[in-house]
Amino acid sequence: MSQQYPSMLLEKAVGEFAKLPGIGRKTAMRLVLHLLRQENAVVEAFGHSILTLKREVKYCKVCHNISDTETCLICANPNRDASTICVVETVRDVMAVEATQQFKGLYHVLGGVISPMDGIGPSDLQIESLVERVKSGGVKEVILALSSTMEGDTTNFYIFRKLAPFDVKMSVIARGISIGDELEYTDEVTLGRSIVNRTLFTGNI
């Protein structure tokens, strides 16, 4: 439906919502009109929560997870096993693995996987800082918990080669997760078991 907006302010807000992934103009309109029906305080809280998040959010200087502090709560927790690092793509994956309650080590958030098609190379990811963490010692095992896709496998190989010179055990989470599936949509039991049953990484999948 071609639409002429009765208000520039409305059109602008709808346009902003429609930029979000998976939100079309019709849904955007619905969301904006919903917000307009709410109390002022509700809308202020909504708008400010986003502005504040973007302005004040930090990334852990150790693992690059989202954090309110310089070092995230997981890295700063003395009860976590600092000798094991679980390498994941995104913040969502940290939350997914944490939800399984099967992992007591630390994380390393790459920020994605190597994907030449999308123009993402190793230097766009937090791989160098992972190498530095391993190089500085104390790390006994690196668990690769990337998506079971071609890009995930490519990244596994790249990290495997980068860490090969160091005395560190490398493993990948058990391929109990379906080939082609993304980590965050795996159910907790499967994901938890795939961490317990992780296998030694020898360069072969």
Add this chain to the structure above:
Amino acid sequence: MSQQYPSMLLEKAVGEFAKLPGIGRKTAMRLVLHLLRQENAVVEAFGHSILTLKREVKYCKVCHNISDTETCLICANPNRDASTICVVETVRDVMAVEATQQFKGLYHVLGGVISPMDGIGPSDLQIESLVERVKSGGVKEVILALSSTMEGDTTNFYIFRKLAPFDVKMSVIARGISIGDELEYTDEVTLGRSIVNRTLFTGNI
């Protein structure tokens, strides 16, 4: 999946998004992380567009449509036929009827329909101001373009009785639109035809 958020700021933003209709916590997380990946300026534009809309939006003092000005662009347009008023539920319905390009009169946005189940009575809607518009003269026809639901029908009857004392023709849009359907999901051709083929309202549907 039970989730522990790595950041209070993140949790707050996700919580705010998840309050929107049809947005669960998983989708909210996806949207917030998407925003975090954008440039600062993009996120500022998003946040401010919502705050500005809520703070500055006006409602037309004549038809109650959303507007940037005291009187909306439709009511202020001298080329529109001021003797015909199309009564609709929401701003979205104004846009839906405008998109058909079959109507050249003015609108009256009720703000909903009478729905005792939801605690919405006639006084919660802009019905009194519609009566005032008709009472003040110059209106020859009122077209009722409400949803073809029980609540819509109830509202039609209520307005019919309220306007009965005045010398004004009343019509409902042709029931070409399927019973039980909502106006905004009707295709343009059907909706346009239902306006052209409107029938005299005699108190019977």
